[in-house]
Amino acid sequence: MEIYRAHVLCCGGTGCTSSGSAQLIERFEQKIAEAGLEKEVKVIRTGCFGLCEAGPVVIVYPEGTFYSRVRVEDVDEIVSEHLLKGRKVQHLVYTDHASHEQNANKSLNDINFYKHQKRVALRNCGVIDPENIDEYIAFDGYMALEKALTKMTREEVIDEILKSGLRGRGGGGFPTGLKWKFTYNSQADQKYVACNADEGDPGAFMDRSILEGDPHAVIEAMAIAGYAIGASEGYVYVRAEYPIAVKRLEIAINQAHEYGLLGKNIFGTDFSFDLKIRLGAGAFVCGEETALMRSIEGKRGEPTPRPPFPAVKGLFAKPTMLNNVETYANVPQIILKGADWFCEMGTEKSKGTKVFALGGKINNTGLVEVPMGTPLRTIIYDIGGGIPNGKAFKAVQTGGPSGGCLPAELLDTPVDYDNLIAAGSMMGSGGMIVMDEDNCMVDIARFFLDFTVDESCGKCAPCRIGTRRMLEILERIVEGKGEEGDIEKLENLANTIKATALCGLGQTAPNPVLSTLKFFRHEYEAHIKEKKCPAHHCQKLLQYVITDKCRGCTLCSKICPAGAITGSVKEMHHIDTAKCLKCGACIEKCRFGAIVKI
């Protein structure tokens, strides 16, 4: 790698790749060569910058100019103006949604989206070239492994993780240090370290981004974990649906081998460690630790009862220590900077930071990392940029299919493991789906239950049969066939499933129903008793009517595909509700706002 005067960083995360960043990179390289700048300007494919909403994202250093939504056609202009003549292309520079301010110069940290963030697990994502181990090393990479292997005993490493208060970022929030200690205490001829990269929650993609943007951090952390618990082998279980992440991880493992950072006698010590990748087929249940291990062994991915816990009898019946990607990404930093540094961030019982995947009805869709204890309001409004189209906030869903929906009254809840559980939801892996006034909460519960019914492995009856019965009741309710007593039946089923299901998938599956019942019970009641959907979302409960704002322009009757609208010119029109398909075409067409849903 030579010295260049300018670096063009193109996001190569999955989000930006799907909006065409690979073609951008090609075009940049081609145009830069045409302009004879190939010795001066280097194009680097990085991991995710987090602001996926503005993708594809391109940052040009040394100015630090942040270009957003760059199209292939724009590349020519950036090369001829910015790279050749040194003039920024103003109209492509990122503009903040809320303040309409352009990011003038240098420092992403001035942008609202990044201002409130604290990037620990994501520190290298979008900063380094993930396919170049030297860049990771330049940002203190593998220093923690060196420190652990040559300057710390195995017990000291475990103590440091214990002291840091790090808890599992995959959902459960179990103290990571304890897990390490239990596995360390188990006696066996062979132990394993495993990494859970089977990110299954709809909307969550932090693990993918870490593997894509900073794969060496996970490798380094797993090697440290291997040293601490006494394992010489590790497995990364990653879903095959993450091809970019898998490819970068493979490259990273090979590079680490070349440098002797994996393999035999690392740093001249007697510690040897190796990593293997196992691809998962994407079943949600394989994110559950016992099912994941069965899947690695090549068996059907089904959970088994605990105990025995994996720390005693896990992979291939040997003691196994399984952590999530994001958990691992914190480990090298803790070893290098110390537990005290980590403890300064976060709340009393939840230390450090947490990555959230913001999605749904929010302006800045993307990946954010904030200290534990940051209020929901800060995440959704200050970082997320609020709700688009001037709509009102209704609820935020955290924790994916295992979590719950929190209403506006709880927006000031500081986000950490315990507060979210107290509020009736959970941290989960960090998906955060924002809903506005147009979302029907009964339908949201139905959506998540539909997902868990699909993903249930079928091994235990409460999950296999119970969740399906719940889904049937919910489907009835949103179709206007709800009956008195349905809510009670749902609650009864939910509590039974929670108490009796075999694994975490089943035990948490009723949560979306329970939390929406807790905060939005009136919506269920409106569906059942009045046969109305307060959010005007459920098609079967809707009626389209034309109000007296109608001027009789006849546009709606022409557009209606069902011929349900009648009326003559300059007279008020009428919708035949029996014929109406509720497609909404007339509302879009009406220039007077005369058609409403009731």
Place this chain on the structure above:
Amino acid sequence: MKSLAELQAIREKTLNRINLRKEDENETVRIVVGMATCGIAAGARPVMLSFMEETEKRGLGNVTVSQTGCIGMCRLEPMVDVYLPGQEKVTYVHVKPEMVSRIVAEHIVNGRPVEEYTIGAAEK
């Protein structure tokens, strides 16, 4: 990889090369070359390449070389501005590649601007 020293060596070497992506402006020296049409026509590109070569040769990790447009004094091109942290900028004019090593050695490394190359000297 057998020791921390090896790791440190890779780290230092790479840091020099990616230093321009750092956000801390207080520690970096900026060399800005005028690269509008007038600058390029007067030979600014070889000058800029010389600056890049010279800083790499000396392993100056805290230096970035970038370009700017025309500031109006086209007759003095190629022009180069040097910004040392916390100091007034120094503008060099009629810069030729053979002048670069002296500017880097005396000004950027040792903090003494090469007076005779500056705009002050040229405009006397």
